Amino acid sequence: GRPLTIWELRNPVLIESYVMAIFDMHTKSGAAEAIDVIKPRASSKMGVEIAIDEWGPTVITRIASLRIKLNAEDAGHMRILKILDRLSATYLREGYQDVLRACIPDGPVIMCHNDAQ
Incomplete structure (x- = not known):
């Protein structure tokens, strides 16, 4: 097509x-x-709500488990640790869920699809 x-x-x-x-x-x-x-x-939740409520906390847990496995003395590991720091500071800082929830518009949900944008 x-x-x-x-x-x-x-x-x-x-x-x-x-x-x-x-x-x-x-x-x-x-x-x-x-x-x-x-x-x-979860029919009562939109995808964005699932991302905020489930995926965000899961990522925070995974980042913590990655940090334990990395050695700050290793240059490659240090690079990964810096990336994890930046990711956490940019997207997962304290109160991130409230900030993201505030971005969800009130009103009816309108069907859209990536192909129709």
Whole structure:
């Protein structure tokens, strides 16, 4: 295929077909069920909320376990430690979850897809 043009995206007949194709891919391809086996869906949470509530704390735990394994005397390990420091200071500092939650807009959730951006 090819990317759709803005004019094609504004065509109501085409956009209906496009939306239905995306919907079918998400609901009838079996992908969602395959993922559910690994990580059941939390229908009450959006992906961004899962990232804030679950992935962020998991990353913090993993960074801590990495730090234990690294030797500050080793130049390569020191480089990794500096990267972990920068990552933590930039994205995972105290209160990061509240900052990220404040970025979630109020109001209805509108369907979007990377292909439609």
